[in-house]
Amino acid sequence: MPTPKLNFTRTEFDQRIAKTRAAMLDGGLDLLIISDPSNMNWLTGYDGWSFYVHQCVVLSLYGEPIWYGRSQDANGALRTCFMDPANIIGYPDHYVQSTERHPMDYLSAQLSNRGLAKGTFGVEMDNYWFSAAAFASLQTHLPNARFSDATALVNWQRAVKSEAELILMRQAEKIVGRMHERIVDKVEPGIRKCDLVADIYDAALRYDPDIGAGGDYPALVPLLPSGADASAPHLTWDDEPMKSGEGTFFEIAGVVKRYHCPLSRTVFLGKPTQTFLDAEKAVLEGMEAGLEKARVGNTCEDIALAFFDVLKTYGITKDSRTGYPIGVSYPPDWGERTMSLRHGDTSVLQENMTFHFMTGLWMEDWGFEITESIRIGEAGPECLTNVPRKMVVKD
Amino acid sequence: MPTPKLNFTRTEFDQRIAKTRAAMLDGGLDLLIISDPSNMNWLTGYDGWSFYVHQCVVLSLYGEPIWYGRSQDANGALRTCFMDPANIIGYPDHYVQSTERHPMDYLSAQLSNRGLAKGTFGVEMDNYWFSAAAFASLQTHLPNARFSDATALVNWQRAVKSEAELILMRQAEKIVGRMHERIVDKVEPGIRKCDLVADIYDAALRYDPDIGAGGDYPALVPLLPSGADASAPHLTWDDEPMKSGEGTFFEIAGVVKRYHCPLSRTVFLGKPTQTFLDAEKAVLEGMEAGLEKARVGNTCEDIALAFFDVLKTYGITKDSRTGYPIGVSYPPDWGERTMSLRHGDTSVLQENMTFHFMTGLWMEDWGFEITESIRIGEAGPECLTNVPRKMVVKD
Numbered sequence: 001m002p003t004p005k006l007n008f009t010r011t012e013f014d015q016r017i018a019k020t021r022a023a024m025l026d027g028g029l030d031l032l033i034i035s036d037p038s039n040m041n042w043l044t045g046y047d048g049w050s051f052y053v054h055q056c057v058v059l060s061l062y063g064e065p066i067w068y069g070r071s072q073d074a075n076g077a078l079r080t081c082f083m084d085p086a087n088i089i090g091y092p093d094h095y096v097q098s099t100e101r102h103p104m105d106y107l108s109a110q111l112s113n114r115g116l117a118k119g120t121f122g123v124e125m126d127n128y129w130f131s132a133a134a135f136a137s138l139q140t141h142l143p144n145a146r147f148s149d150a151t152a153l154v155n156w157q158r159a160v161k162s163e164a165e166l167i168l169m170r171q172a173e174k175i176v177g178r179m180h181e182r183i184v185d186k187v188e189p190g191i192r193k194c195d196l197v198a199d200i201y202d203a204a205l206r207y208d209p210d211i212g213a214g215g216d217y218p219a220l221v222p223l224l225p226s227g228a229d230a231s232a233p234h235l236t237w238d239d240e241p242m243k244s245g246e247g248t249f250f251e252i253a254g255v256v257k258r259y260h261c262p263l264s265r266t267v268f269l270g271k272p273t274q275t276f277l278d279a280e281k282a283v284l285e286g287m288e289a290g291l292e293k294a295r296v297g298n299t300c301e302d303i304a305l306a307f308f309d310v311l312k313t314y315g316i317t318k319d320s321r322t323g324y325p326i327g328v329s330y331p332p333d334w335g336e337r338t339m340s341l342r343h344g345d346t347s348v349l350q351e352n353m354t355f356h357f358m359t360g361l362w363m364e365d366w367g368f369e370i371t372e373s374i375r376i377g378e379a380g381p382e383c384l385t386n387v388p389r390k391m392v393v394k395d
Numbered sequence: 396m397p398t399p400k401l402n403f404t405r406t407e408f409d410q411r412i413a414k415t416r417a418a419m420l421d422g423g424l425d426l427l428i429i430s431d432p433s434n435m436n437w438l439t440g441y442d443g444w445s446f447y448v449h450q451c452v453v454l455s456l457y458g459e460p461i462w463y464g465r466s467q468d469a470n471g472a473l474r475t476c477f478m479d480p481a482n483i484i485g486y487p488d489h490y491v492q493s494t495e496r497h498p499m500d501y502l503s504a505q506l507s508n509r510g511l512a513k514g515t516f517g518v519e520m521d522n523y524w525f526s527a528a529a530f531a532s533l534q535t536h537l538p539n540a541r542f543s544d545a546t547a548l549v550n551w552q553r554a555v556k557s558e559a560e561l562i563l564m565r566q567a568e569k570i571v572g573r574m575h576e577r578i579v580d581k582v583e584p585g586i587r588k589c590d591l592v593a594d595i596y597d598a599a600l601r602y603d604p605d606i607g608a609g610g611d612y613p614a615l616v617p618l619l620p621s622g623a624d625a626s627a628p629h630l631t632w633d634d635e636p637m638k639s640g641e642g643t644f645f646e647i648a649g650v651v652k653r654y655h656c657p658l659s660r661t662v663f664l665g666k667p668t669q670t671f672l673d674a675e676k677a678v679l680e681g682m683e684a685g686l687e688k689a690r691v692g693n694t695c696e697d698i699a700l701a702f703f704d705v706l707k708t709y710g711i712t713k714d715s716r717t718g719y720p721i722g723v724s725y726p727p728d729w730g731e732r733t734m735s736l737r738h739g740d741t742s743v744l745q746e747n748m749t750f751h752f753m754t755g756l757w758m759e760d761w762g763f764e765i766t767e768s769i770r771i772g773e774a775g776p777e778c779l780t781n782v783p784r785k786m787v788v789k790d
Contacts, residue, residue, distance in 0.1 A: 049629045049727065051727050052523075052727040072628050072757050073628070076629055078627075079630065094739075097730075097735060099547075102521070129523060131527065132525050132529065133546065134527065192609055193609070195600070197600050198601050201593060201597070205592050205593040207634050214590065217616045217631065232470035235443050235471050235474065235475070236444055237611075238400075319466075320488040321491065331726045332444065337492050343489075
C-alpha cells in the first residue's frame with residue numbers, strides 16, 4: 001500500500017472531523033454524504049481531478065470517513081487520503097455515464113452492507129456535484145433514510161483557518177504577487193491576450209525557492225477582459241492584441257496545494273479616462289472604509305455597507321456582493337459559498353477567517369477591479385499581499 | 396448594444412436548434428432547461444466562466460432560446476449570444492448563494508410571465524450544473540409542468556461535427572502537437588512538475604501565426620503523474636523533481652474557442668523497464684486493431700472490443716471504457732457524455748463524429764497512456780494529430 005502524501009497532520013484532520021460531527025449533531029444528522037471536492041479534500045485529504053464523475057465522502061458519527069468514487073480513482077484516494085484502505089470504496093466502471101445504472105445506486109448498496117442505510121442523512125442539495133439524478137437514486141435505494149439539506153454544513157467548518165492552512169495561503173499570496181509583477185512587466189498595447197495568459201501561468205506555476213513552493217491550478221482561470229468586455233465579469237481571454245486607451249482588470253489567484261489567494265488589479269494602457277480615475281478614487285477610499293470594519297466581532301454586512309456607502313458618495317451604486325470567504329478550493333469557484341459581504345449577512349467575523357474583499361465594479365461599458373484578500377484579526381484585517389493597491393497605468 | 400462575437404454563422408445555430416427541437420418532439424417535450432455550459436454554448440454561443448452560479452438556456456419549440464443567469468453575467472451573454480437582448484434574462488444578485496431564495500425560483504416566475512410555465516419540461520437530471528436543489532425549486536414553483544429527464548439530449552445533437560467545428564478542432568490538434576513537442580524538449584530528470592506544466596501551458600496558449608490561433612483553457616488541467624502515482628489516472632501535478640527510472644503519462648489537450656483535441660503520450664526517463672516496453676507493444680497493436688474498426692457503420696463497442704482483445708493476448712485486462720466523443724467543452728470534462736467506447740455500447744459511428752480513443756492503462760503500480768483523437772470517416776478514421784505514436788524515451 002502506498003503511504004499517502006498528506007498536507008496536514010492526522011490531528012488536524014481529527015479536529016476537522018470533530019467540528020463537523022458537532023455540526024451534524026446540532027442538525028440531528030446521523031450521516032453526511034459530501035459531494036463537494038473542497039469539502040472532500042478538507043475532511044480526508046483527497047485530491048484529484050476526478051469530480052467529473054460521481055464521488056463523495058461519507059461521514060457517520062463514528063469511525064473513519066469513507067471515500068467513495070470510481071474504481072480507477074480509488075488508487076488516487078489511497079495516495080492522498082489518510083484512511084485505511086478498507087474505507088476507500090471504488091465503483092465499477094460500467095456505472096460511469098450509464099443510462100441504466102447510477103453510481104449512487106451502488107453507494108446505497110455499500111452503505112446497506114455496512115449497516116449505514118438508516119437514519120437522517122445530510123446531503124449537499126445545492127452543490128454542483130450532487131445532481132438531481134444522484135438525489136433521486138439515493139431516495140429510491142435508501143428507503144429507510146430521511147434526507148436533510150446539509151448544503152454548506154462542512155463549508156462553514158472551514159471558515160476559520162488553522163495555522164497550517166495559513167502557511168499555504170501565505171505561499172499562495174507570494175505567488176499572486178509574483179503574477180501581478182509579471183503582468184505589469186509584460187502588459188502593453190499589441191500583446192495578445194493569450195500570450196499574456198501564458199506569462200501569467202508561468203508566474204503562477206514555477207517553483208520559487210524563496211517561496212518554497214510551486215503553484216497549483218486555480219479554481220477559476222485568469223480573467224482579463226478589456227474595455228466594454230470588462231462590463232461582463234466572467235468573460236475569458238481571446239487571442240486578440242491589447243489596445244491603447246482601454247482599461248483591463250486582471251482577476252487571478254495564486255494557489256498552493258489547493259489553497260487560494262485571489263487578487264485583482266486594473267491596468268489602463270495609455271492615459272486613463274476620468275471615469276477610471278474616479279473609479280480608482282472611489283474604490284480605494286471605499287476599501288479603506290470596508291477594511292476598517294474587517295475586525296473580530298463585526299459582521300460581513302458591516303464591511304459591505306462601509307464600502308457601498310463610500311461608493312454612493314461618488315454616485316456609484318453596487319448591488320452585487322462585495323466578497324466571500326476563501327481557502328481550499330476546486331473549480332469552478334474559489335469562494336467557500338457560506339458568507340457573503342453584502343446587505344443582510346450578519347455573520348460575525350472571527351479571527352483567522354479569510355476573505356476575498358471583492359470590490360469589483362461592472363458598469364454599462366467598463367469594469368474596474370482592485371481587490372484584497374484579507375485575514376480577520378483581533379485589531380483589524382491583515383492584507384495577505386503587498387501588491388501596491390492602485391491602478392496600473394502603462395503607456 | 397454590443398455586437399456579439401460569434402464563432403459560427405446564424406445558419407449553423409439555426410440548424411443546431413432545429414436538430415434539438417426534433418429531438419424534443421421525439422421525446423414529447425415542450426420546453427428544455429439546459430444547464431450544461433457546453434450545451435448552452437453550442438445552442439447560443441454563450442461563453443463565460445459563470446457556471447459557478449446557477450444559469451441555463453431555455454428552449455421552447457418556437458422562437459429564440461432564452462439565456463438565463465446572474466444579472467452581472469447578462470453583460471457577457473449580450474456579448475457572446477446571438478439572441479435579441481429581450482431574450483437575455485438576469486436574476487438579481489441576492490439570489491446568489493442565498494439560503495432563503497433560489498435562482499430557479501426567479502426563473503419559474505419569468506417563465507410564468509412569458510406564458511411558458513405549462514407542459515412537459517426536459518431537465519438535465521444528471522448534469523453537474525443541475526443540482527438537487529435546483530430541481531426541487533422548479534418542482535415547487537412550476538406546478539403545471541411535468542418534468543422529464545433530458546440528460547444528454549443536446550449532447551447527442553453535438554455528436555456529428557460541422558465543417559466549421561472541424562476547423563477549430565484542427566487548430567486545436569496543431570496546438571496539442573506543439574504541446575507534446577515542448578514536453579519532449581523539456582522533460583528530463585530533475586525538472587519540477589510545476590515547471591514542466593508552465594512549459595505545457597506556454598505551448599498551449601501562445602498565438603501561432605501558422606495555426607492562426609492562440610489557445611483557450613482546457614476542460615481538464617494537464618495530468619502528468621509518474622511512477623506508481625500513474626496508477627491513479629486523475630492526480631494533478633506537484634512541485635517535486637522528476638526522477639530517472641520512472642514512466643510518466645501526459646494527458647493534455649489543445650483547445651481553440653472551447654473546442655478540444657486531447658492527446659496522451661508516455662515518457663520514460665532512463666532505460667524503460669520490460670513492463671513499459673510490453674505495454675507499449677500491446678497498446679500500439681491494440682490501437683491499430685481498434686482504429687481499423689473506427690469507420691462509418693460500425694459501433695462504439697466494435698472499437699473497444701478490438702482493442703481489448705489484443706490487450707488480452709498480452710495478458711492485460713482493461714475494464715474501464717476506452718474512449719468518448721469530444722468537441723466543445725467546459726470544465727470539468729472534455730468528453731461529451733453520450734457514447735462510450737466499451738462493451739455494450741452499440742451506438743453506430745457516423746461520419747464526422749470525433750472521439751478521444753482513450754487507451755490508457757492504470758495498473759497496480761504504474762500507468763501508461765498513448766491515445767489518439769480521431770474523426771470517423773467513410774473509409775476509416777482520421778487521426779487528428781501527427782504526433783509520433785510511440786513511447787518517448789529520454790535519458
